[in-house]
Amino acid sequence: MDLARVRLIDRLIGGVLCAVLDASRRILGRREESTGSSPKKILFIELSEIGAAILAEPALRHVRRSWPEAEIYFWIFAENADVLRVQGLVDPEKVFLIRSRSVWTVMVDALAGLRRVRREGIDAVVDLELFSRITAILSFLTGASQRTGFDRHEMEGLYRGKLQTRAVLYNPYRHISANFIALVEALKRPADEAPHLKAPSAIIETSVPRAPGLDSYRDAMSARLSARLPGFDRRKGFICLHADFESRLPIRNWPMPRYRELADRLLALDGVFVAWVGKIRGDGNGTPAHARSVDLSGETTLEELLGTLDLATAVVSHDSGVVHLATLTRAAVVALYGPETPSLYGPLTEDKTVFYENFACSPCLSAFNHRTSTCRDNACVRAIGVDAVFEAVRKRLY
Template sequence: MNVDFQRRVDRIAGVFICRILSLFSIMRKDTPVHTKPQKIMVILLSEMGSLVLARPMFDHIKKKYPNASIYVLLFEQNKEVLEILKVIPQENIFTVSNSSIKKLLGDSIHVLKKMRKIDIDTVLDCELFSRVGSIYSFLSGARIRVGFHPYTQEGLFRGDFINRPVLYNPYQHISQQFITLAEAIESGNVPTVKRQVPIDYLKIQPMEVSRDEIGGMFRRFKIDFPNVAGKKIVLIYPGGGLLPIRAWPLSYYCMIAEDLLQNGFAVGIIGLKSDNKIASAILSHCRNANCIDLTGYTKTVRELMLLFHFASLLITNDGGPGHFASMTPVSTIAFYGPETPTLYGALDNKSVNFYANLSCSPCLTAYNHRNSPCDGNNVCLKSIHPEAVLKKSYEILNRHLGTSTTY
């Protein structure tokens, strides 16, 4: 299902279902319990990057409720990221497909039966105002239902059956807000949580990987691209994914790739196989054998992260790759505009965020279901000039000069 169709279904069917379930909750006089959770279901369906940003929340839950079992519900295409994070056992991962309405409904019925069978008592719905998460929350049978709530804000109705409503805060990093959801489980305040979430809670752990596994990827890469062997590799991710408005101009990527190549670096263009037209445009501009097309080269997220282990720098649009890189040794330059690093910046200390902070930015928010009003002229990203990016790139790359990569 495409994003616009999902938004329409959520807006039309989601509101109606949430109102019906809210009435049902009132009629049965549904009251929350005040006990320690034993079986916690985390709902985080749609964003790979958000899964990485949720890592501190999982660590916090384990510390606060060491005897509780933790489960996660997510879209099946995001399962691999959760497996890389290794925050819960494999058997505690529940998935649904969003490839079609029919598949989603069938998987949802199956998953809800499983949730009721294992007797989930607490649900943390980490979705930002999409209604499907709150619907799962109610139908799971859990007595404690935590989720974001608008309180006195207009719109954004997700049902009155969320009995641990957390006030969404657009001025606080999303990782802090995920921890706030965990803190709301036993809270009775209004709003539910009135405490500071220290920045030092926001730590990201490196991926677990062996030297042999990295070495195998490195040897494969050298065989497939022998012309760049021995060169420092800069990876660039020029694709916009499902939200093309987040993409830094392609002409700017062409300029920085050309400059890096002229200064002796190799440039690898990463992305999905569907990004090959973008890669072709950069290759045609640069006309240099040391500029290589890696779109579709890595078949899994894990392979992409292995590639990061022997790259010198990643230059990327806002999205999953920057967050995956935070779990690897590679330094990252990321571009924000339609979204803000205040909310979604990577959690490591080797990422550099470029953000112009225009009056209209960010325009992709929870309040508009990430449906930007922008006419396509993303001045917020066009205002980030290649000269500034190159200057910062060479500062980072110069710190790596003299180091060699061998496996």
């Protein structure tokens, strides 16, 4: 479904529904949990971003540490659900899916999901979305007695009603993983605390564990790459490039000519192999033809993509889901940021090189503008030169 249409529906229709539900809550005096109690069934809602689902992993692990017996559920768009499977943190039977093909499928699946949530007896909801009215509405309609989510408090705009029992102050100065953990911590606090969370900020995990099953994905892709690339030997150097030149947020893209130049320079090194990865095939878009280069774009499942990334010496990508998928593997991450800041959305791995030119206008994509921007010239990303990226990769090779 078109991203601009989703934003419009969320703002116009979602805002009205939030106001109606908030008014009904006040008039009917709905009874809800007033003190932090131990939840038995916790539902996370994060619909739209693979990267966000990976960055939420520390929050899910925090639930495991805080309430070892609690059951974890997750609500996500169907096209992103595979990431939960490879992470192995949520039982597939406890994942609720929404097909995002059209407004109709979203409505049908949301209603079906609400019926199932109520049957399951969910008693706590953690809404990970940043000021989405749709997820605030879904959270409220679950009937859960404890609901945490981000709230605007005294900020103008970003209205989503007072549908959460614990309205957590979104902190744009801390990594999103710490913000997600604050949502979980709020479940332990009294509902009348304002604003949540009146406690020291969580120390975020600097890395996420490797994905379970990674070795089998890796072995399968090693055999496949050996068949496609004569003489393939990852020990000589194997670099994955993720150009993603038809991204939903093209403003984040590093220019394709830069990726091509980087590939040419890497392939000029003795014995180095290059693979192009991602969802969109590069045929006809300028991916260099070379005996030690292969275009896997559009050819891999998520497991196969992880296996490919795990074989890599380094993965080069602009800000995208692949940056965060690579943190589930052994590969070094070379990430290129511009319209969003790595201080908030940086990859959770210790083996990384992050490029960010710190323009005065950056970040222009944020929770406060629902990730929209008037920018049509992403100079902040283009300012990252091929020389610097090549050198960061070369250091990993020798």
